[in-house]
Amino acid sequence: MGKIRRKLTKSFSYAIDGIKYTIKSQPNMRIHLGVGTIAIAAGIAFRIASYEWLALVIVIFFVFILEILNTAIETLVDLYTEDYHHLAKVAKDTAAGAVMVAAIMSVCVGLIIFLPKIVNWFF
Numbered sequence: 001m002g003k004i005r006r007k008l009t010k011s012f013s014y015a016i017d018g019i020k021y022t023i024k025s026q027p028n029m030r031i032h033l034g035v036g037t038i039a040i041a042a043g044i045a046f047r048i049a050s051y052e053w054l055a056l057v058i059v060i061f062f063v064f065i066l067e068i069l070n071t072a073i074e075t076l077v078d079l080y081t082e083d084y085h086h087l088a089k090v091a092k093d094t095a096a097g098a099v100m101v102a103a104i105m106s107v108c109v110g111l112i113i114f115l116p117k118i119v120n121w122f123f
């Protein structure tokens, strides 16, 4: 039992190391964290419904997940080659594209949830 717990603790701490590395090395991850925090604060301020929380939390975490995977792919490419290679460019650009698509999706969800509330608030 102790052995299993020690193994789980180790895996957990390696995963946290990966997340910490992404936050430290990727300015974009820090932007995602900032925007996610603002969106959560806005959700609290506007008392959004539970289905809106569901959509908001999913898109926020989806962007985090893809940024972490993007970092893993970038790092693997750099480990493989530091020379210019067309396929290295394709790998990095497509991984970055995935993050961008997720970020656009999260902006759309944010607008769908908050825009009517902001308009109501002002008018």
Ligand SMILES: Nc1ncnc2c1ncn2[C@@H]1O[C@H](COP(=O)(O)OP(=O)(O)OP(=O)(O)O)[C@@H](O)[C@H]1O
Pocket: 026, 028, 070, 074, 081, 082, 083, 084, 085, 086, 088, 089, 092, 093, 096
């Ligand atoms: N080995 C390589 N061969 C060809 N093109 C590369 C290579 N490394 C990077 N690139 C190109 O340069 C771009 C920037 O690569 P870089 O490693 O600096 O990532 P980045 O822009 O810092 O990504 P992020 O901002 O997400 O950290 C890549 O998207 C890719 O188009």
